[in-house]
Amino acid sequence: MRSLISEKEKTDRKRVVVDTSILISAVIVDGSYRKLLHKLLAADFELCIPQEVIDEFQEIIKKDKFRKYEPIFVEIFEELRKSSILLPYPSTYKFSLEKNKEDEGIINCCAENKVEYLITSDKNTVGKYNGLTVIFAQEFYSLFLTN
Numbered sequence: 001m002r003s004l005i006s007e008k009e010k011t012d013r014k015r016v017v018v019d020t021s022i023l024i025s026a027v028i029v030d031g032s033y034r035k036l037l038h039k040l041l042a043a044d045f046e047l048c049i050p051q052e053v054i055d056e057f058q059e060i061i062k063k064d065k066f067r068k069y070e071p072i073f074v075e076i077f078e079e080l081r082k083s084s085i086l087l088p089y090p091s092t093y094k095f096s097l098e099k100n101k102e103d104e105g106i107i108n109c110c111a112e113n114k115v116e117y118l119i120t121s122d123k124n125t126v127g128k129y130n131g132l133t134v135i136f137a138q139e140f141y142s143l144f145l146t147n
Contacts, residue, residue, distance in 0.1 A: 015115040
């Protein structure tokens, strides 16, 4: 029997973004980050992927040391693409990050698109930004994905 998701249930789903470092780790190691991605896809979250993360991910995976991971990269990327919402580059940069300039784009994109959680492994970006909580992967997992 097929269940239909109501419009109210769709809007109640929390929007989540996984940063590039988590995606790369999920490709390289069949471990906790890959498990996190699979659980996110199966759970009741609205997984979003900023264009900036896609661009950065594709650049990194082209490097010689990552070539051997291409089949799993393609598999994970296709699964994410089918199940996720693509977010454009931010139209404004409201937040400035002195310690981590390279993450300004993703933080501003998430805040602008009403993403509730950005899952990261980067201690320099953890914090709150206008409704966006940047959280370590392990903490997010224990809060929302443990059964």
